[in-house]
Amino acid sequence: MRARLGGLPTFVLLVGAAYCLFPVAWVVVAATKSTGELFSTTTLSVGTSLLANLGELGSYRDGVFWRWMANSALYAGLGALLSAALSGVTGYALAKYSFRGRALIFNGLLAGVLVPAVVLAIPQYLLLSKVGLTDTYLSVLVPGVISPYGIYLARVYAAASVPEDVVEAARTDGASELRILTSVALPMMVPGLVTVFLFQFVSIWNNFMLPYIMLGDDGKFPVTLGLYTMLKQGNTTPALYTLVVTGALVSVLPLIALFLTLQRYWRIDLLSGAVKA
Amino acid sequence: MTGRGGTAPKLAPYAFVAPAVVLFVLVFALPIAYTVYLSLFRTEVKGLGLGRGSRSEVFVGLDNYVRALTDAELGAGAVRVVAYGAILVPTMLGLALVFALLLDEDRVRARGFSRIAIFLPYAIPVVIASLLWGFLYLPGTSPLNQLLDALSLPGVNLLSPAGIYFAVANIAVWGGVGYNMVVLYTALRSIPRDLYEAARIDGCTPWQVAVRIKIPLLAPALVLTSLFSIIATLQVFVEPTTLAPLTNSLSLTWTPLMKVYQDAFGRGDIYSAAATSVLIAAAMFALSFVLLRVTRSRAFGGER
Numbered sequence: 001m002r003a004r005l006g007g008l009p010t011f012v013l014l015v016g017a018a019y020c021l022f023p024v025a026w027v028v029v030a031a032t033k034s035t036g037e038l039f040s041t042t043t044l045s046v047g048t049s050l051l052a053n054l055g056e057l058g059s060y061r062d063g064v065f066w067r068w069m070a071n072s073a074l075y076a077g078l079g080a081l082l083s084a085a086l087s088g089v090t091g092y093a094l095a096k097y098s099f100r101g102r103a104l105i106f107n108g109l110l111a112g113v114l115v116p117a118v119v120l121a122i123p124q125y126l127l128l129s130k131v132g133l134t135d136t137y138l139s140v141l142v143p144g145v146i147s148p149y150g151i152y153l154a155r156v157y158a159a160a161s162v163p164e165d166v167v168e169a170a171r172t173d174g175a176s177e178l179r180i181l182t183s184v185a186l187p188m189m190v191p192g193l194v195t196v197f198l199f200q201f202v203s204i205w206n207n208f209m210l211p212y213i214m215l216g217d218d219g220k221f222p223v224t225l226g227l228y229t230m231l232k233q234g235n236t237t238p239a240l241y242t243l244v245v246t247g248a249l250v251s252v253l254p255l256i257a258l259f260l261t262l263q264r265y266w267r268i269d270l271l272s273g274a275v276k277a
Numbered sequence: 278m279t280g281r282g283g284t285a286p287k288l289a290p291y292a293f294v295a296p297a298v299v300l301f302v303l304v305f306a307l308p309i310a311y312t313v314y315l316s317l318f319r320t321e322v323k324g325l326g327l328g329r330g331s332r333s334e335v336f337v338g339l340d341n342y343v344r345a346l347t348d349a350e351l352g353a354g355a356v357r358v359v360a361y362g363a364i365l366v367p368t369m370l371g372l373a374l375v376f377a378l379l380l381d382e383d384r385v386r387a388r389g390f391s392r393i394a395i396f397l398p399y400a401i402p403v404v405i406a407s408l409l410w411g412f413l414y415l416p417g418t419s420p421l422n423q424l425l426d427a428l429s430l431p432g433v434n435l436l437s438p439a440g441i442y443f444a445v446a447n448i449a450v451w452g453g454v455g456y457n458m459v460v461l462y463t464a465l466r467s468i469p470r471d472l473y474e475a476a477r478i479d480g481c482t483p484w485q486v487a488v489r490i491k492i493p494l495l496a497p498a499l500v501l502t503s504l505f506s507i508i509a510t511l512q513v514f515v516e517p518t519t520l521a522p523l524t525n526s527l528s529l530t531w532t533p534l535m536k537v538y539q540d541a542f543g544r545g546d547i548y549s550a551a552a553t554s555v556l557i558a559a560a561m562f563a564l565s566f567v568l569l570r571v572t573r574s575r576a577f578g579g580e581r
Contacts, residue, residue: 009379010386016376017387017394020451023409024397026420030412086297093293097286105294112305114561116512118534119554122541123308123315146300177289206402208515213542224404231408232522245412248405255400263393 024252031249035242053246065247067219068226072205073254074137075222079144080201084193086145087200091154092185096167106155112148117209125213139214140222144204150196157192158185194265198258205255223251309558315551316341341552351553354533357442361532362510365446370502372450373457374495378487380458381465392462396455403452407519410448415523436524448516453509457502464498465491500572504565511561514538533557 030038033047057065094106124143128134162185170180186193211225218226227247234240321335345351376395380388398406414435416422422432435444468491476486492499514534521527529543530536533553541550 009382009384013376013379013385013391013395014387016372016454017391020395020398020455023406023413023451024401026413027409086300089293090297093290097290097293099287099290102290105298108306109297109301111562112301114508114565115305115309115558116514116534116554116561118512118514118537119312119558120305120308122537122547122550122554123311124304126315126547127308127311142300143304146297146304148301151297171286177286181289181293202400206404208402208404224402227408228404228519231519234522241412244408248408252401252405255402256397259397259400260393 024256027245027249027252031246033242033245035239038242038245049242050246053242054250057243057246057250060243064218065223065226065243065250068221068223069251069254071220072222072224072251075140075144075207075211076201076205079141079204080197082145083147083150083200084197087147087150087154087196088158088186088189088193089181090151091156092158092162092181092189094151095155095158096162096164096185109148109151113152117207118213121210121213124210128214134214135216135220137220140211140220143210144200144207147196147200147203149203150200153196153199154189154192157189157195161192162188191265194262198262198265201258202255223247227251312551312554315548316555319548337548341548342556345549345553345556350530351533351536354530354536358511358513358532361442361446361513362507364442365449365510366503366506368446369450369453370457370499370506372454373461373502374492374499376454376458377461377465378491380462381491382483392459396459398452398454399456401452403448403515404519406452407448407516410444410451411520411523414444414520436520436526438526441520441524441526445513445516445520448520449510449513453506457506460502461495461498464495468494496572500569504568507564507568508561511557511564 029046031053032050034049034052037047037049094102120143124139125134128139133139166184166188167180170184175184205222206224207222208224208228211220211222212228215221215225218229221229227244230240230244230247234244317336317338318334319337319341321333376391379385380392401409413419413421416432416434416436419432419435421435425432434440435447472490473486476490481489512534513532517527517531517535521529521531529539534557537550537553537557540546540553
């Protein structure tokens, strides 16, 4: 039994890894092909036009692609940073204080997870259009700051990583609640908050629905939406497919880099604090 | 315990949660309330519908709901999503569980590599993933068909009306299996190792340890991952929307949420869209509530 164990399970895992890496490998190879090669050569044979494709992508409509990338970085970077901070403060308060309305606030936030993005984005759009704020950076940035899922995770982390007696000791020493939060609790929660930041970064970078509904001016598009509009035009201009594929590759590189460099923060503990609380 | 009686801790938590509550009200509560409000109205057109004042909002009670519930296309969309979910959820969670259990076995090799590789698709935007798979499905660029062709077998078209369920489900499995694997693996790592040692000394095989000890202890995490997966399934929108330009098998109202979008922005009928939205949200709440109720006593072993 022991002897057989090494082989088959390792094989199964490697098959899973191959399945997950295959489309990524495909896009790397496909990005090297010219439009003609994309539809004529065998899938995994490398083409000759990577640099030409990148150059064409960069000059497509005066470099709008790089503008989309910069927009995505702004929406995801700033949004996730603010979201991690907000989740940290809120999660700590929900985990470490008992106060009237705590259960109501927590359950209300959790219920927010259940509301589909489309269902939310349509009335958000209608309400913002009444005050003339649609098609602005803020209309995409602000909704990304509040993340019920991030607050839930932060609460789990606060419950698990901030010991009660440390908070009590600081209190006995006369530290204010704000000071306890900023110099005792939040520093202890940093690893968890990095995880929240990563999740929110990926989720904003990947968000398609909200910008799709909010934005009309393609100078404000994030890269996902920009590539989608290019794909739609590809129906009539197949030459765009090459650019879409190359753009897809470029657009996932920052995420893959973030993923590999911060991989030890990808621990998703949905339960440890929640069950005890 | 000195702080409990003091005044500071009484006000502090409210100050700390205030920003989140304000944002939640603006971003979630207000739009939801507005949707419920809209769902009770309809635009009435007087005369030819030209000129100011010829269109007005009139209260129609539950009319929009009755129309939504009797809408054949919406019903068909709901059936399609259930069929899609029946393919997706068991496949994705089954694979995630197998991968997590294998990662937890000490004697398995290439664990670090496999974990990262399987989780990697999570970092890829759904739009990009759908686009990549879309190219892989297209008969012209599909490597599967090139392989079948080389073996002189007939090609398959995953973009056909029946194949499309698998095509869309595959994108979601690919994107979601790693996330669920990591959740389950994190839960597995928090189980005290000596439990397995005891079982091993009693002569249990790794298979028996997995089935009799690990899986029962994973129950709470499995319940949560199932719940999140089912919720995500019912919200499917981006995958079929992105694939739609590549195939005729995907109508613009393939799922209920696509119909909501079409109603709101395609036909400009925000009132019907609002009623359908409320129905979908209500269905999600009901489902989550029932699922948690049914599984809670079992999953959490009466801890709550």
